[in-house]
Amino acid sequence: MAPLLSVVIPMYNEQDAIAPLTARLRPALDAITADYEVVAVDDGSADDTAQLVDGLRADWPQLRLIRLRRNAGHQAALTAGLTRARGRYVVSIDADLQDPPEKIGEMLALARRDHLDVVYGVRADRATDTVFKRRTAAAYYRLMRRLVGSWVPRDAGDFRLLSRTAVDALLALPDHQPVYRLLVPALGFPSGTVSYVRAERVAGTTKYPLGRMVRLALDSVTNFSAAPLRLATWLGLISFCCCLVMIGFGVVGYVAGWTVPGWTSLFVAVLFLGGLQLTCLGLLGEYVARIYSTVQARPTYHIGTDTAAARVEETTSA
Incomplete structure (x- = not known):
């Protein structure tokens, strides 16, 4: 049966963040419900990210590992996770712990209480970001709200909760290069927000340098505006x-x-x-x-292995 909650985590060269992420994420999810799964999507990492995650599966049965054959990008890895997630609610979160996993319980409670299909994690304070990052992010959201529509939430990145209905609607869209921070609000599902203070990256370096930020802005404009x-x-x-x-x-x-x-x-x-x-x-x-x-119609990602599929085969053969 489908679990209540799926947590999708795109990962690219995050070996130093695995331990602190696990130390905070697992207690937070265990406190919510035992009926959950964690879908870690290794986006073609060149370090030991996949090996470390795979090693955790022996003591953490709810953990799944999906490995992409090459680095396909953050949004493609997120798409792979959403496609394979089985939960009635799906939360996407990055591995750098800038978005607090302790807020997942609050997001789920809000969605179930108010019958919401989307709950956005909104950054109430970005003081830990550099001045350049804060200003470019503010300019991005101002531009998107002007070109796309005022329904685009301010300072809402890829930390969000989606219902199964919203996930299915997203995956049914023909977008080849989806920008979920614009695509999700464009669907118009009932939504709410949970605010939090953005923390510093726990380890490693940002996976969104200036070049990828420019690419994201260009994709956002050309995908959603004429x-x-x-x-x-x-x-x-x-x-x-x-x-x-x-x-x-x-x-x-x-x-x-x-x-x-x-x-x-x-x-x-x-x-x-x-x-x-x-x-x-x-x-x-x-x-x-x-x-x-x-x-x-070339696929944006290719799945090499999925530990959940291997588990099903083992159960069937037994």
Whole structure:
């Protein structure tokens, strides 16, 4: 039978965080209910993350290990965990303990009491983050709320609880590169929030450097808004107006007899128009690339092993 609660934890090179994570997560879950499972998704780690998690399974029967064959990214690893999770409620949390596992019980109690399908973990205090991280995160959520909609919760990352209904609805969507922090609120399920103070990373380094943050922002904009296409349209209109003005100047210059070889104006005009055209082509290319990726229908992850499947085979053979 399906357990009451599944906890999905994407992991990538988190060997130093395994012990402190286990020390806090297991007592927190045991205090809630014995009917739970922990789905650890190893996202192609290059260290001993998978081996350490696998070693814990002998004394922790609720622990499952799913290993991806290569590093597919945080959102893909999260998708793998959601797909394989069996619980009536599913919580996603990172392994770095910046999001407190002790809040899972409060999230589950709120969902069951108020009949909610989604409970967001909202960061009430991000003082442990760097100034750059706080400002870029604030800019990201402001931009998303402006472009996508005011229903996007502020400071709500991937620490959330989902009901089985919400999980099934998410997995049924055709998004090839899902951004769950926008996709979940877009579904419009009844939701609530649980606030907490964001802690410092317990070990290791962040798995979201500047490059991945930019990639997340780009995926968020192009997956949920047509604003870049509208920007290309406005740039095209502005370019057209500038061309009309330049044509007017050219006619006036011809009538007034000012038409001497003017390579500077021609050079500037070519650069100006060429830059706008390249900008528009780049924006359109982002959408064409996503169409191409969707048409190919390549999976975003490949599961190498699932300890739950091995356990079922052992039980059947016995």
